[in-house]
Amino acid sequence: MENCINVSSFSIPNPFKKKHKPLPIETLFKLPSLLPSWPQGEGFASGIIDLGGLQVCQVSTFSKVWVTHEGGPDNLGATFFEPSSVPDGFSLLGFYSQSNNRPLCGWVLVGKDAKKEGALKEPIDYTLVWSSESLKIK
Template identity: 60%
Template sequence: MDHILLGDGYASGMIDLGGLLVCQISSFNKVWATHEGGPGNLGASFFEPSPLPHGFYMLGCYSQPNNIPFYGWALAAKPTKDNDDDPSSPLLRQPVDFTLIWSSEFLNIKKDGNGYVWLPTASDGYKAIGLVVTSSPEKPSLDKIRCVRSSLTDECEADLWIWGPGTASDANGFNVFSVRPSNRGTSAMGVFAGTFIAAQQNGGLSTVACLKNAAISNPQVSMPNLTQIEALLEAYSPFIYFHPDEVYLPSVNVCVLTVYFNGGFLQPSKMAENVEGISKRR
């Protein structure tokens, strides 16, 4: 579509959330899987996004239940050059440590070896966006993931149940949930990053956050402008053809079609003369 005049931020493969560039990654390396528990008692799989574009960092692993086809994605992020010139307070920062919140070592179910779920410990003024899953009891490298400056994050909450050792969510056991922004709506700025949250065996949720669109001056910077929308419609909108011997014309269908295309009703006396002229309409 070289004939389309691209606008700022549109169709670039990245979205600027106010100094933080994010891109959607839908290719993964499988880290660990279990084949029991969760929806349908079919287990769940855990992935890390890979490969990442140059300069982008993982924000957290992705997980989904095994009773549905694979379809997932996760966001990766990097700072823009104009918004990361303060080395004392970068937009992204390595965690200072990892805390093991759960392992499958003592879980007697079908599984691909053992899995370990880690919560990044963020520096003051930063928040973790997701968790890290490994197949080894050794702590992940601190360079594995990045935490995000708190000003670019928003509160999130547990959404859909992904997995737990049983066939139903146990409020007193370990559970994995997808997340969603707590504040939602047309004016809300929360951004789902494709990560997950874990409820620990004491019932508490791991403390992770969603991203926030801090591009307050122009939150629609990555949306298409009018010229681009018109070009997209010209390239992809369907044509509708009417056969001249269509048995249902003229009829009430003519009025319905005319309302759809022209935005108003035809008077009955005008229906016949308009039917003759219909051959191809968008």
């Protein structure tokens, strides 16, 4: 049995398997260098800004809503995202979209009516402004 090949450690490449290179938007965004360490703060830049009763904070974590792989820069399409990890009491002010030819690096603001004086209200209606339904988009 000296001339046997261990099949479990030997793999044959499949020439019919389609290789999928991840789009730039599907890769991790990396800064060109490490960030310096900063001293611990005490409330400054806590993440919430009060704009006269309307509090806003930045959200940079998303759930993918819709994607197309055609059109846009480099004909790689675009992806639409819904903010996730919205802090309690805050409301979405919009979604985020970007072209697929670069790593995901966006953010949106979410808002909260801190004084309950009408700075932010629930929407009463929506108007559909665009649909891909009639297009042959993959």
